[in-house]
Structure formats: C-alpha cells, structure tokens
Amino acid sequence: MSGCGCERECLRPVQEVLEQLLSRARRMTESEVVPLSAALGRVLAQPIASQVDVPPYANSAMDGYCLRLQDWQAGQPLPISQRIPAGVWPQPLEGGSAARIFTGAAMPAGADTVVMQEDCEERDGALYIKLDSLKQGQHIRAAGQDIRAGAELLPAGTRLGPAHLGVIASVGHAEVRVVQPLKAAILSTGDELVMPGQPLAPGKIYNSNGFTLIGLLQALGCEIRNYGIIADTPEATRAALLQAASECDLIFSSGGVSVGEEDHVKAQVEALGQLHIWKLAIKPGKPFAFGEVQGTPFLGLPGNPSSVLVTFCLLARPFLLRCLGVEQVYPLALRIRSALPAAKPGKRTEYLRVSVAQGADGRPEAVVAGNQSSGVLFSACQAQGLLVIPAGHALNPGDELDFIPLSEVFN
Secondary structure, eight states, rough: OOOOHHHHHHOOOOOOOOHHHHTTTOOOOOOEEEEEEGGGBBBSSEEEESOOOBBSOOOOOOOOOOOEGGGOOOTOOOEEEEEEOOOOOOOOOOOEEEEEEEOOOOOOTOEEEEEEEGGGGEEETTEEOOOOOOOOOEEOOTTTTSSTTTTTEEEEBBOOHHHHHHHHHHHSSEEEEEEEOOOOEEEEEEHHHHHHTTTTTOOOOOOOOHEEEHHHHHHTTTTEEEEEEOSSHHHHHHHHHHHHHHHHHHEEEOOOSSSSOOOOOOHHHHHEEEEEOOOSSEOOOSSSEEEEEEEEEEEEEEEHHHHHHHHHIIIIIIHHHHHTSOOOOHHHHHHEEEOOBBBBSSSEEEEEEEEEEEEEEEEEEEEEEOOTTTOOOOOHHHHHHEEEOTTTOOOOOOOOOOOOOOHOOOO
C-alpha cells in the first residue's frame, strides 16, 4: 500500500477503519479456569448460570417486627414470641404473636408482614404498632426476587467488573472459565530512544511510549513481551518482527510507520506479510498502521506520545476486546458543551484532551487540558476525557459534542 500524494483521498475515516479492524479480529478459543478472586477484568469463556435463588429465602428488608396480618388489630398488642437475627433459621411463628426481626433475617413460617421498628414500640414483652393500617407483604424480600435458580446471568464474552464478581459469588460459583489472555509484543523503534534510568546523552530522549503501552495492555489483562528498543535498521526491524510473530498473538510497535528514511517498520511488515490499513483521518495519530506479519496481527502506532494514547484507546483497544470475544467494544461517549474557542473545520476528526468544568449556568462544559501537541503526553494526565471534533466541523463555543471519558478507555 503506497501513498497517492493526496491527503483528502488517502486518509481513511476513523469509523471505517475501526469497522475493518473489528472484521479482521480473530477470537481467542483457548480458555482457563481461575478463582473468582482473580477474575477481575477477564472475559467469560462460557455463560454463568445461577445455582440458587437470590435471595435463597424470604427475608426482612427492615429492622422491625414480623407478624401474620390476620392476627393484628389496630391498637391491640401482640406478644413477642421469638427474636430472629440474620443468619439464624427461625421457628415457625406462633399463632397470634409477633417476632423481633432484623434486616436480612429469614421470615418465619406463618409470618407475612414486616413493620419497621420506627413504627413500633415494645413494652413488657408485647408489640404495640403505631399505625392504623398495614399492607400484607410489606418490607419482605421474596425468595428469588433478584435471581432465580437456573437462570443464565452473564453470557460468554462478558468482561468481568466488580459487580459481576459479586453477582457470580452470590449464586455460589467459586471459579469461572475465562478466555486466556492475549500475548502482546511491544517493539519500540528509534535510535534516539534510551530507557529510563540511563544517562540521557545529547540528541536522545527517554522511551515513554513503551511504558504507556505496557500500562494500556496490562489494563486489558494481556501477557506482555517487551522486546525493547529496536535499532533503526531494516535487519534489526525484520528480526524483531519475526521473533515477535513467532512468540505472540499480536504485535504492537510505536514509531517507524511513517515515510522517513529511518522508518523501517512499514516496509518490513509489507515484506513479511501485508499491510491492510495505513494513514487515518485522525488527529493526533495519522500514521496508524494495521496488517499481519506471517499471520500475526500487527498494529503500528505513531511515534508521538499522545498519538500512541489516542490510537490505542480508539482503535487498538476495541480490536483487542473483540479478539477476546467481547461484543460491545465501543467506548461510551457522552454529550457535553464545548467551552473551546472557535476554530476552522479540519480534514481529520480531532480528539482533544479536555477537562470538565462548571459553566456560568452551572452546566458541565469541556475546557482544554494543557498543550494539545501530539508530542505532549502530560496533558493526558491533566485531562478527564477526549472531546471529539468531527472532520469538517467548524468549532464554536457552546457546541454540543461527544466526550469520551478517559476512565472508559483506561481499564
């Protein structure tokens, strides 16, 4: 795939590229069983069905007293026959009596109503209710009210969050079968790079992109193989790509996919496989590449730090999630009012790092978070999300635009 010299014709729209990426995602078929305590962020390989009703028995939703409604008359006391704390199985309720009961405690056989303690008074072992009327069944959580035994709760492809873990535990599962993690290779290109902790000679910079990628991939549960800094030669680039293709499920590189004389990654990917996508109508991140090296998917991210961050979150992350079997891979986008100054329309969809502030009318609005240069990463630490400026859109203060929270794409 070669350039045509016309940016307008050659640059691919972001949504079109994302759809092509997802269509080429090959789903992992291998799975493993892990303890529930180690399953956060993993993707279910098989559905989860409930082994029990939740709650497993009718229980009180309040601290108070339980009774059989037909035994009660307004203004008349009922003797208290037992005390039922949570975790203790009660005796059947004696006819014509009430029982002291606590939140979550099992309802005794025969009781059909709970009265909260604020509406009650206990004197000399008898219950006095301050109300003139009661409703049968009030303040009782029925067995199976939340979940029925045998019901399928979570389908395969669910990425497990904290609430999922709690639900799975509530139906009795101690282990889950999940998709095995992807093995992701990281190649950092550029003779100007040195590793943090090393002396910084003139003309050198520290390798930040490799660590950004490590963090982003770890958040998705990937097993990472970091091949370090690859020398800017065709031979070193070829050797690193071949090794990564033989050892990993997919390959990430940062830098080297542009058209400079020292950018060898693109040429070597084409020599060892094929390049399906190159150059996007996106800002930052135009020189994004996707292809294969001997059948192993290759994602070439730009060299500029903010471009790495944006293209990974918007393109690579959905691709990885789809490889793991997740269907809903698009990040959540909210509508927010822009407080940015007016700007002429651009040819590329732009993703600005912004924070959320309170406007003069009390409504939230997006404000620029630091320097927006593609070579500046610190503004991502100051930002709360990405504000989407569509290609061809003339920006004006007060515009309602899509806002993608960073919390949505950083986990």
